[in-house]
Amino acid sequence: ITLQNIQLTKNQLTNLIIELNTKIPAYRNAVVNRENATAPLSKLMTKIINNAKASGISPAEIENLVSQVNKIRSGTKRKNAKIEEQETETISTSQLSYDSRIANFGILLEQLNTHPEYNPNENELKIENLQNYRNNLLELSNQVNATANALITARNNRNQILYLGENNITQL
Numbered sequence: 001i002t003l004q005n006i007q008l009t010k011n012q013l014t015n016l017i018i019e020l021n022t023k024i025p026a027y028r029n030a031v032v033n034r035e036n037a038t039a040p041l042s043k044l045m046t047k048i049i050n051n052a053k054a055s056g057i058s059p060a061e062i063e064n065l066v067s068q069v070n071k072i073r074s075g076t077k078r079k080n081a082k083i084e085e086q087e088t089e090t091i092s093t094s095q096l097s098y099d100s101r102i103a104n105f106g107i108l109l110e111q112l113n114t115h116p117e118y119n120p121n122e123n124e125l126k127i128e129n130l131q132n133y134r135n136n137l138l139e140l141s142n143q144v145n146a147t148a149n150a151l152i153t154a155r156n157n158r159n160q161i162l163y164l165g166e167n168n169i170t171q172l
Contacts, residue, residue, distance in 0.1 A: 009172060013161050020154040027147040034098060034140040041101065041137075042073035044124070045108075051120045052112065065111055071104040098144070102137045109134060 049069050053062055074096050109130055112118050123129055162169050 005167075006172065009161065009167070009169060013158070013169065016154070016158045016161060020151075020158050023147065023151040023154045027144070027151045030140070030144040030147045034137070034144050037137055037140050038098060038101065041105070044133075045069040045073045047122070047125055048108070048112070048130075051122075051125050052115070052118055055115070055117045055119065057115050057117060061111075061115065065108065068104060068108040068111060072101050072108065098137075098141050102134065102141055105134050105137070 049062075049066060052065055057065070109127060112130075113127055118127070120126060124133075160168070
């Protein structure tokens with residue numbers, strides 16, 4: 001233990017903390033941008049389904065579309081069952097992560113694309129505009145994932161010097 005070694009470790013730690021502090025706002029901004037962009041998604045799903053119903057798509061196909069929409073906006077509700085009949089252990093079928101919702105939105109767009117009768121008057125409901133919206137959501141989600149990975153790496157680097165490394169601050 002020398003003052004020179006302690007000073008070197010302190011400088012390394014200071015640089016890593018500065019790096020970590022620059023990663024946090026980038027991550028938070030990316031998360032807020034994605035949240036703001038996905039906020040109108042559930043209402044948009046209602047508009048899409050209503051327009052699909054009005055366009056003359058068959059009831060069976062509407063049911064398929066509604067099923068996909070429910071995955072996006074979590075519109076499925078459990079029916080009340082007697083307590084004795086409920087299983088004690090259940091597996092969640094929720095697909096409400098941002099990535100799952102965006103993927104399901106893509107599947108919905110593919111389903112809509114197979115119906116030429118789906119031709120809404122509103123610009124926001126046209127398939128091309130919906131695909132642009134989905135691509136924007138996908139890009140925002142990728143930004144969140146990238147900034148989250150950078151943040152995790154910065155935290156790991158900091159923790160390595162503070163706690164985990166061979167000559168960490170705690171031991172020193």
